[in-house]
Amino acid sequence: MKASLSVAAIVAAALTAAAPVAAHHSFAAEFDENKPVKLTGKVTEMRWSNPHGWIYVDVTGPDGKVVNWACETAAVNGLYRRGWRKEDLVKDTVLVVEGWQARNGTPTMNTSTILLPDGRRLFAGAPAAGENSK
Amino acid sequence: MKLTLALALLTALATANIGAQAPPARKPAGPVLRTADGKPNLQGHFQADGGGANYGLERHAEKVGMPGGRGVIVDPPDGKLPLQPWAEAERQARARPERGYDDPTAHCFVSAGVPRSIYTPSPLQIVQTPTYVALLFERMSWRTIPIGTRPHIPDPVRLWNGDSVGHWEGDTLVVETTNFNGKTWLGESGDIISYAEQVVERFTPVDADTITYRATVTDPVAYTRPWTIEMPLIRQQGEILEVACHEDNQDLQHLKDIRDAARAKEKGK
Numbered sequence: 001m002k003a004s005l006s007v008a009a010i011v012a013a014a015l016t017a018a019a020p021v022a023a024h025h026s027f028a029a030e031f032d033e034n035k036p037v038k039l040t041g042k043v044t045e046m047r048w049s050n051p052h053g054w055i056y057v058d059v060t061g062p063d064g065k066v067v068n069w070a071c072e073t074a075a076v077n078g079l080y081r082r083g084w085r086k087e088d089l090v091k092d093t094v095l096v097v098e099g100w101q102a103r104n105g106t107p108t109m110n111t112s113t114i115l116l117p118d119g120r121r122l123f124a125g126a127p128a129a130g131e132n133s134k
Numbered sequence: 135m136k137l138t139l140a141l142a143l144l145t146a147l148a149t150a151n152i153g154a155q156a157p158p159a160r161k162p163a164g165p166v167l168r169t170a171d172g173k174p175n176l177q178g179h180f181q182a183d184g185g186g187a188n189y190g191l192e193r194h195a196e197k198v199g200m201p202g203g204r205g206v207i208v209d210p211p212d213g214k215l216p217l218q219p220w221a222e223a224e225r226q227a228r229a230r231p232e233r234g235y236d237d238p239t240a241h242c243f244v245s246a247g248v249p250r251s252i253y254t255p256s257p258l259q260i261v262q263t264p265t266y267v268a269l270l271f272e273r274m275s276w277r278t279i280p281i282g283t284r285p286h287i288p289d290p291v292r293l294w295n296g297d298s299v300g301h302w303e304g305d306t307l308v309v310e311t312t313n314f315n316g317k318t319w320l321g322e323s324g325d326i327i328s329y330a331e332q333v334v335e336r337f338t339p340v341d342a343d344t345i346t347y348r349a350t351v352t353d354p355v356a357y358t359r360p361w362t363i364e365m366p367l368i369r370q371q372g373e374i375l376e377v378a379c380h381e382d383n384q385d386l387q388h389l390k391d392i393r394d395a396a397r398a399k400e401k402g403k
Contacts, residue, residue, distance in 0.1 A: 025385050026322045027199030029234020029392060036198075049382035051242065051273075072385075077272065077375045100199060103231060104391055110199065126255055128183075 027100075031110040035101035044068060046089040048076045055089065055111065057097060069107040071097050071114075071124075078126030088116055099124070160368070163343035166305065169262065174305045174339045176260045176267070179374055180367040182347065184253030190323040191215060191363060200322070206253070208348075209362040221326040221356040228324025232396035235389040237319050238294075242379035242386075246275060246294040247318030248311050248333045249349040253365060259374045267300055267307060272374040279309050286312045292329065294318065307337040328355035343369035 041059035053073040058066050073079055089095075096115035102108040111124035167175035186194070186203030193205030193213055207213045217225065227233060238246055239254075251271055252258070259270040269277040279300040287297045292315040300309040316329030336348040345367040352360040 025240035025389060026231075026234040026237060028197070028229075029231045029237075029240075030385055030388050031199055033198035047382065050377050051379040051381070051383055052385070054382070054384070070384075075377045075379075077377055080375075102388060104388060104395075108388070128255070 027110060030102060031100045032103045033100060036098075037101045037109045038096065038098045039069060040094065040096050041069065043089055043091055043093045043095060045091070046086070048079070048086065050075045053079055053084075055095070055097065055114070057095060059107075067107050069097070069109060071099065071109050071111045073111050073124040074126040079124070081127045082123050082125070083120075084122055088120075088122075093117065160343070163341040163369075165342060166339040167342050169264075171264060173262075173264075173302060174307075175262065176307060176337060176339060176345060177262045179257055179259050179370045179372065180345065181255075181257040181370050182253045183366050183368055184255065185365060187253040187363065187365065188250065188255055188321045190321055191325050194323075206363040206365050207361055208364045209350075210359070215325065216358040216361055217326065218356055218358060221328075225324050225326055228319070230396075232393045233324065235386070235393040237322060237324070238317055239319070239322070240386055240389055242383055243275075243294060243318070247314070247320070247327065248277075248296055248298075248331075249335065249347075249351070249363060250318060250320050251275065251277070251295065252335075252347060252349070252367070256377065257370050257374050267309075270374065273377045273379060289313065292316070296331075296333070303336075305339060309333075309335040309337070311335070326356045327351070328353050330355040337367075340366075 039057065039059045041057035043055060044058050045056040047054040047056070053076055055071040055073065057069045057071060059069055060066050074082070094117055097109070097111055098113050099109040099111040102110075113121050113123055115121045169175045185206055186201045187206045189200045190203050191205070191207055192203070192215060194203045196202030205213045207215065210216055228236065234240060251269075254271070254273065256272045258272065261268040261270065265281055267279045267281065269279070275295065277295050277298055279298040281300045281302070283301070284299055286299065291297070291313055293313055294315055294317065296311040297313040298309050298311040300307055302308070311333045314327070314329060314331045316327065316331065318327055319325065320327050331351060331353040333352075334350045336346075338346045338348070340346055346364065347367050348362060348364045350360055350362040351357070
């Protein structure tokens with residue numbers, strides 16, 4: 001049990017270090033590296049759009065108050081190549097979303113990964129050159 | 135067993151991370167493809183292994199939110215951009231969050247400029263005929279390159295992707311580009327280019343799936359001497375799709391808010 005926990009910790013650490021979404025703008029300008037976010041919530045909408053997709057997630061706080069977070073991802077093509085599919089992100093799907101919060105303090109974040117209910121963890125960034133080669 | 139699995143996963147993660155890592159091993163490709171006239175056939179769907187060049191052409195460490203870069207400058211030998219003093223100051227200024235709004239790519243000029251359009255982390259399609267080569271970028275811009283000796287367009291006409299003319303030197307497609315508008319950044323880190331930029335690019339196929347890309351940039355306004363970058367372009371599966379950046383560009387308002395807040399703070403001092 002301890003072994004599998006430590007393995008999980010290693011993997012979690014690696015995931016956290018993963019690159020953010022391949023953006024069309026500076027990450028550092030818009031998001032705060034000192035505000036890592038990990039939240040669990042229900043999908044209210046998945047916007048398959050450009051230059052970024054957006055997942056909107058209702059997150060219930062300890063006080064019972066629900067906040068709708070806007071979670072930025074790569075553009076829709078990048079998500080497709082990463083294995084994201086519409087049927088995985090229908091309304092009310094429960095997700096764990098990790099990333100970094102916007103500098104302006106709003107419930108907006110740049111997403112590094114999502115964890116689906118079936119245990120699949122998907123990267124939110126665009127694929128690098130080698131991944132999609134022959 | 136679990137450890138093996140974890141190591142395998144970590145390896146996969148490391149290669150998934152757009153950054154300083156070497157590209158994953160690929161199957162050996164066949165010989166360079168040829169067109170009917172014997173020229174190399176460069177056509178297909180490629181993506182640069184830019185090694186984090188879009189986040190800084192010089193070697194740089196990974197930061198949260200910004201992939202590391204292996205450094206793609208092959209000349210000067212020290213791998214540093216030979217910036218003029220004003221350009222170095224400007225590059226440092228662009229690192230401030232409030233300057234993020236000023237990067238043209240934030241405004242959806244996303245494949246604008248040479249050589250940035252090549253190493254933007256997004257694929258391109260090369261289409262080739264005996265008289266033209268076209269580069270079609272997934273982020274919905276393009277370059278058409280006439281092959282031959284036509285002169286460049288008049289100097290006052292200035293373009294985001296410049297005016298390109300190509301010719302073959304053996305198996306290498308050489309493309310000379312001028313007439314830039316000087317409005318582009320060379321990456322998200324704010325690497326500099328001016329309206330005086332001229333670029334000579336060399337596309338040299340090394341096997342059926344790999345093209346070595348070299349670009350020599352001459353820009354005496356921003357640099358003390360010419361400099362050269364090099365990286366492989368790697369054939370991809372499938373085809374390019376589209377990235378319609380103007381569809382839902384919510385970031386621009388966020389970046390403008392950050393810029394305006396910084397300006398208001400400065401004014402209040």
